[in-house]
Amino acid sequence: MNDAVALVTGASRGIGRGIALALLAEGFSVHVTGRTRFEAEANQAGSAGSLEGLEREAAKLPGRIFVHRCDHGKDADTRRVAEDIRAGGRLDILVNNAWPGYENMVEDGEFTWPRPFWEQPARRWEAMIGTALRGAFMVSRAVAPMMISARRGLIVNISFWAAQLYEGNAIYGIAKAAADKMAADFAHELRPHDVAAVALYPGLVRTEAVLENAEYFDMSNSESPQFIGRVIGGLWRDPELMSKSGRALVAAALAHEYGIADVNGYRPVPLTAADFARD
Template sequence: MKDIVALVTGGSRGVGRGIALALLSEGATVHVTGRTLNEADERRPGSLAGLQREAANLPGRLFIHRCDHGKDADTERVADEIRAGNRLDILVNNAWPGYENMEENGEFTWPRAFWEQPVWRWDAMIGTAVRAAFMMSRAVAPMMVSARRGLIVNISFWAAQAYNSNAIYGIAKAAADKMATDFAYDLRSHNVAAVALYPGLVRTEAVLANAEYFDMSNSESPQFIGHVIAGLWRDPVLMSKSGRVLVAAELAREYGIADVDGYRPVPLTLADFKQG
């Protein structure tokens, strides 16, 4: 991946951070956006500066961009900086403010019925996350079209297909899937692929902090899905997968990719998710 340039949105922590580290470990040049420059800026763990320190000894090159994707001007500024390099091979749309403030005034409001949901949650998941994926894709797609190669990955989840305690969450993930499908249609004649990609249970900072509430036996490291994205990029029949919803663990089996600890996560199906 030493000649590959990637952009990962929302990489201060969690899945985005893991994807960036995985691509860097494979030698790619990786641009990462995030709102949190230093951990002192927020009460949650994870920051762009921390990612920089963690990536210092990896073979790839890291470029960080402080960016609030709730502001189109910030998204456009980062796109301009990427365009200045005249190259982008992979875009991973991961920015996701939807899990913030799940508890309000001592009450866990996430599973409320849709008519009881706070409007800010719609603004975060739809107005910021879904819009940011569209706006960044719109900004960088011309580079991929011109080069006649590229891959856009929307990080999504099973909530797009099955109820997962929160209607707005399901709507946002369904939008991510549909966006990838329609992007793929527009991009196919230009040899650029677009997919929606589902992780399993990922050992993010937030999940590890609440590990007693999860069955971690089939969990994935944050880096796992990043190595799968690298495998997808190298797939000689990538275009045959364009427009599809893909499961990271299933692709990993196809490509012979194990997690960083050697474990090979079992792919979940829609039936498994409904049972969960």
């Protein structure tokens, strides 16, 4: 049994769920947060995934799961989760994944995501900046003292190439650039305490939403939701972890460095900024 303890935010579905499952498969104790606690709630909302469903999958795995219904847009919820974890004595890894930024992409039958910034609905800013980015800051703020006390820890901000390149939505780019900068500045302040912070870029991930629209994607180099969790496990075991602190890292490139394959044995090809520039 791995004795490390992780917290994965936004784990009821998508990448967060995959990260949690990958860490549980490696024997980590994993705290997970999400707004959708039960499958009945997900069905009623017409969405896929709940913490209840994740619990059922986790029952087959060696790690221990701890479930927290939490809306990271509410500071009281975040504080409660941190207090519950603190009562257990330790936290080694925080994965800031919770992301409501893709909600309500269609309004009144129109796909509003690619509108220019002056036509973007203000609620999209609130979702990506006021909720997702602020939530990542607040949960990091709440749990960092545990890592500092232990003199070891890792904070991972799930980010993307939109931090560096235009990816069709200005608010999205601002949010991801801020996630990278947050990791870099956290790393600077945490370095004296031997705690690392990084931003981590997935590739095309076979989430529920992507699979529903698979005909629109080139899936040949896609990643399972568990893949990035496997990479985070490798990052945690890396004896040179602190040398990577403060950087924006590509999950597939780290997987090549660590010799990690996806769940189906495939080794995703790392993408670079040049790949996106050609699109």
